[in-house]
Amino acid sequence: MRNLARNCLGGLLLMLLSGVAMAGTGRILMVRSPQMFPETMITLQNTIRKFGYKISRVQRVDIGLTKSGYKTDRYRVVFFGKAGEVRKIANRYPQLAAYLPMKISLFAEGRETIVLAADPMMLTRVVDAQALRPILRRWSSDLQKILEIVRKSDD
Amino acid sequence: MKRLVLLGMLLFPLPLVAGNATGKVLYDQNCAVCHGYDGHGGVGVPLALPAFLSTVSNDFLFSTIRNGRPGRVMPAFRNLSDRQISAIVRYIRSWQPGSEPRDSAVTIRGDMIRGGKLFKKYCASCHGDRAQGSPGTGVTFSRPRNLPIMAPALNNSGFLKAASNAMLLRTITQGRKGTPMPSAASMGLKQKDIHDIIAWLRHFEKRHASRKQEKESPVIVQESSYDLKTTVNNVKQAARGKNFRIIRVQYLDQGLVEPGKEDRRKVIIYFCNFNLLNKALALDPRVGLFLPCRVTVIEHKGRVKVVSINPTMLSHLFNNEELDRMCKEMKQTYMEIIEEATL
Numbered sequence: 001m002r003n004l005a006r007n008c009l010g011g012l013l014l015m016l017l018s019g020v021a022m023a024g025t026g027r028i029l030m031v032r033s034p035q036m037f038p039e040t041m042i043t044l045q046n047t048i049r050k051f052g053y054k055i056s057r058v059q060r061v062d063i064g065l066t067k068s069g070y071k072t073d074r075y076r077v078v079f080f081g082k083a084g085e086v087r088k089i090a091n092r093y094p095q096l097a098a099y100l101p102m103k104i105s106l107f108a109e110g111r112e113t114i115v116l117a118a119d120p121m122m123l124t125r126v127v128d129a130q131a132l133r134p135i136l137r138r139w140s141s142d143l144q145k146i147l148e149i150v151r152k153s154d155d
Numbered sequence: 156m157k158r159l160v161l162l163g164m165l166l167f168p169l170p171l172v173a174g175n176a177t178g179k180v181l182y183d184q185n186c187a188v189c190h191g192y193d194g195h196g197g198v199g200v201p202l203a204l205p206a207f208l209s210t211v212s213n214d215f216l217f218s219t220i221r222n223g224r225p226g227r228v229m230p231a232f233r234n235l236s237d238r239q240i241s242a243i244v245r246y247i248r249s250w251q252p253g254s255e256p257r258d259s260a261v262t263i264r265g266d267m268i269r270g271g272k273l274f275k276k277y278c279a280s281c282h283g284d285r286a287q288g289s290p291g292t293g294v295t296f297s298r299p300r301n302l303p304i305m306a307p308a309l310n311n312s313g314f315l316k317a318a319s320n321a322m323l324l325r326t327i328t329q330g331r332k333g334t335p336m337p338s339a340a341s342m343g344l345k346q347k348d349i350h351d352i353i354a355w356l357r358h359f360e361k362r363h364a365s366r367k368q369e370k371e372s373p374v375i376v377q378e379s380s381y382d383l384k385t386t387v388n389n390v391k392q393a394a395r396g397k398n399f400r401i402i403r404v405q406y407l408d409q410g411l412v413e414p415g416k417e418d419r420r421k422v423i424i425y426f427c428n429f430n431l432l433n434k435a436l437a438l439d440p441r442v443g444l445f446l447p448c449r450v451t452v453i454e455h456k457g458r459v460k461v462v463s464i465n466p467t468m469l470s471h472l473f474n475n476e477e478l479d480r481m482c483k484e485m486k487q488t489y490m491e492i493i494e495e496a497t498l
Contacts, residue, residue, distance in 0.1 A: 056410025068429035083411040098462040105443040
């Protein structure tokens with residue numbers, strides 16, 4: 001009970017104090033980085049690692065599009081997670097595997113970069129198990145902190 | 156107890172912080188991600204255009220922030236207080252001080268049927284036959300498109316609620332310099348014509364249905380009649396049959412664990428149709444959040460399951476009706492691929 005209260009208050013504080021926008025009608029976490037795309041990508045990857053996650057790969061969406069003849073500015077998707085957590089959740093709740101590992105998308109918008117992610121708390125709509133909530137809450141909190149660092153990165 | 160006191164001390168000043176926060180802080184936190192720090196636009200329309208600020212009232216901006224544009228990307232900010240929204244409006248107005256037009260009540264006595272015909276002739280090429288607006292988001296820096304700025308949906312309930320007759324009259328009369336919107340005079344429209352067009356636009360207020368969010372699961376799950384290896388091959392074949400290119404097949408934890416130590420009972424098949432992807436990104440650049448397309452095959456407790464995201468449910472996150480339609484088709488495609496691979 002104490003842990004639950006602490007988590008709830010922690011989340012509330014984070015939401016009130018951070019500049020991470022909750023866009024749309026649901027839970028998209030979204031920020032605008034004042035840095036250009038390459039610098040934002042470096043900041044993002046370094047920040048993800050600082051939070052203890054491993055980057056499993058980067059999907060170069062723009063490369064696939066341009067190779068197919070379409071024009072686009074830079075657009076990438078960064079996949080990351082902690083092996084133990086990903087395995088544990090996929091074993092216990094296989095239906096959640098569709099959303100694992102976590103990912104953050106980023107795309108160039110002029111001299112700035114838009115960075116966004118789906119809030120992992122959205123997955124409580126798939127499985128609303130008490131045992132799952134603490135980890136999803138931590139992922140959500142980490143994502144918001146990561147995005148806030150990217151938002152405040154120097155240009 | 157000490158922790159509770161500490162938390163109380165931390166939380167207590169928050170309303171004061173929020174109350175004293177400048178419009179700039181609130182704008183940066185809530186609006187800049189889409190509209191840009193200086194209002195130059197992005198996923199959202201540009202707000203700093205002098206021709207925009209000189210035609211819209213503070214009430215229009217307030218109502219737009221509060222109610223948003225259902226189905227047209229701009230969300231409703233129900234979480235902000237009236238005071239906070241007013242602070243944001245003052246900040247936006249500070250980009251061009253004294254620009255707020257003086258609105259007086261304008262009664263429209265127009266011929267709705269004639270207005271509809273005029274709209275189709277003069278306005279529909281940008282705003283659409285039913286005034287549904289052009290597809291896509293505000294302005295797009297990331298890819299080429301037909302219009303430099305998304306033409307607003309004039310039939311949108313949020314727009315019609317925010318826009319006064321005076322504002323509509325002024326905008327059509329003057330046009331919007333810096334956008335493709337011409338003035339009425341340049342199109343040969345007279346005052347009576349403008350009244351007729353506004354009368355036609357107003358009829359959407361009575362007809363607009365609220366946008367319903369379907370209560371769907373965020374995942375599609377199907378058990379397979381085949382073993383893991385066969386199911387993976389079936390998914391690949393089915394995806395190819397739907398004109399998708401297989402771009403990668405990997406284990407779920409690949410890249411997170413040392414090579415060779417992956418859990419080989421969980422396989423992700425990534426696939427893409429770049430034409431479809433390009434269309435989706437043109438409708439909303441944020442859609443990459445749920446790309447590339449993928450299906451995951453899992454062997455769990457002796458059974459093989461195939462799981463994927465549910466695009467229909469996810470499209471609602473973006474508040475973009477154009478995307479809803481595409482995601483509905485995409486859900487059907489996912490289901491057909493999964494069905495073909497498992498049955």
